[in-house]
Amino acid sequence: MDDRMGPAGTEDVDADAEATTAGPRRPLDQMRILRAAVEFIDVNGLSKLTMRRLGAHLGVEAMALYRYVPGREQLLDGVVEMVMDELYETTNAGGLSTSWQEYLQMQAHAVRTIAVKHPRIFPLVATRPPSAPWLRPPLRSLRWVESFLQGLHDYGFRPKVSVAVYRSFATFLLGSLLLESGTLEDLTITEKVNLAFIEDDDLSSYPMISAVTEELKDGGFEVEFEAALEDLIERVTVMRS
Amino acid sequence: MDDRMGPAGTEDVDADAEATTAGPRRPLDQMRILRAAVEFIDVNGLSKLTMRRLGAHLGVEAMALYRYVPGREQLLDGVVEMVMDELYETTNAGGLSTSWQEYLQMQAHAVRTIAVKHPRIFPLVATRPPSAPWLRPPLRSLRWVESFLQGLHDYGFRPKVSVAVYRSFATFLLGSLLLESGTLEDLTITEKVNLAFIEDDDLSSYPMISAVTEELKDGGFEVEFEAALEDLIERVTVMRS
DNA sequence: ACCTGAACACCGTTCAAGT
DNA sequence: ACCTGAACACCGTTCAAGT
Numbered sequence A, B: 001m002d003d004r005m006g007p008a009g010t011e012d013v014d015a016d017a018e019a020t021t022a023g024p025r026r027p028l029d030q031m032r033i034l035r036a037a038v039e040f041i042d043v044n045g046l047s048k049l050t051m052r053r054l055g056a057h058l059g060v061e062a063m064a065l066y067r068y069v070p071g072r073e074q075l076l077d078g079v080v081e082m083v084m085d086e087l088y089e090t091t092n093a094g095g096l097s098t099s100w101q102e103y104l105q106m107q108a109h110a111v112r113t114i115a116v117k118h119p120r121i122f123p124l125v126a127t128r129p130p131s132a133p134w135l136r137p138p139l140r141s142l143r144w145v146e147s148f149l150q151g152l153h154d155y156g157f158r159p160k161v162s163v164a165v166y167r168s169f170a171t172f173l174l175g176s177l178l179l180e181s182g183t184l185e186d187l188t189i190t191e192k193v194n195l196a197f198i199e200d201d202d203l204s205s206y207p208m209i210s211a212v213t214e215e216l217k218d219g220g221f222e223v224e225f226e227a228a229l230e231d232l233i234e235r236v237t238v239m240r241s
Numbered sequence C, D: 001a002c003c004t005g006a007a008c009a010c011c012g013t014t015c016a017a018g019t
Helices: A030-044 A051-057 A072-093 A100-117 A122-127 A142-154 A159-184 A189-199 A207-211 A221-240 B030-044 B051-057 B072-093 B100-117 B122-127 B142-154 B159-184 B189-199 B207-216 B221-240
Strands: none
Touching (some): A030 A051, A030 A072, A072 A100, A072 A122, A072 A142, A100 A142, A100 A159, A100 A221, A122 B122, A159 A221, A159 B122, A207 B142, A221 B221, B030 B051, B030 B072, B072 B122, B100 B122, B142 B159, B159 B221
């Protein structure tokens, strides 16, 4: 069958009269599994996601999942597609833009929203091999890219320029948001312990670092993101000419 | 003991009279394990690296590794440190720069060299949680950051500006090089098969994409990297004032 | 001092069997 | 039609035992 998984058909019509809490009586389906996987990773982290635990989470033995999902790797691909679809919807919900600058801003913020909402999934979006070699994570869904190119076209971008913008945009988002999502991942207790161990490292032997620890700790991802976005937009202005 | 692993003491003095091919008679040590792990991932990919296989690769049972390495996760941290040390050496070998622009170029190229040389390890460098939250992958070694800040200081950068440059630089390198390393990873046969499956997707239903497949496939990471680097340097020029 | 065997508690995955 | 039990070939990790 469809060996590539992913939320293609959004057949979301059956909200049976079954209580949510009672027993998971209605049969499994791919959508339900993918949604459960997304939630599971959001809560417990990727490393805790096993077929067996996901099955348990759905009230089923692991083996039952294989009717709907070819395997763990494809499950993860499906999770990524799931999150990308979320992006696509966010993106098309937020009313029309009146300039290409606004359009890029809106797209950038949409991607950032996803990264902040799913900090433990974003690394997957960023690093899984995309379905075609010319796709650039995190902007890796054909549907999204198509719509993006269309958008730029409508603002009068020539095709070659649009491709260049797509690339710069992806690079910018990947760098900024992977870093930010990294800081947002909830750390497990043991990881925290490890950090505490390391944090007051022999930092005394790094005088330049010691001199600026305060500003290093500052964070401020938000303003940095906006500033970098402004820069990107200016670069695009140059490309366009 | 030292619970954090990593190539701290480079005790590289014993090149015994033992033939390399004969039998691995001299006892294991952490350095040898880490080097073997780097090589193993370079050749076989991260997913193939198991304690048992790495042991076999070293002519030893997996359990023997635990004398020198706390566990698999810390092994991977050690691999990352190993590669970062490679960077540090590259960086200090390439003679002095005569301007901060040249200095940044040299550092950028050094990191890119690492990414291209170890495309299957670079994602680890890029995504493993760093040892302090304010460190930014891929520029994640204290030693490297110290030396970088010192370098900028010597060119007259104020501390706050240096920190801002460090951040922009890391973001830029992360985005650019993670994408490039992604395209360089040798794909396993099964992955290739999957790609082939997907590649001639129903691309017919994406007219904007179809119109530019040629330029999308173009690649050209090298020139893109250089261009983005130039842009970054210009941004730094502004920050400096 | 350094490594191994055996064991434990897990994995992903297949497939015949149950309902 | 949908799920499970049992099994297979692996994992990481611990620890008593071998040399």
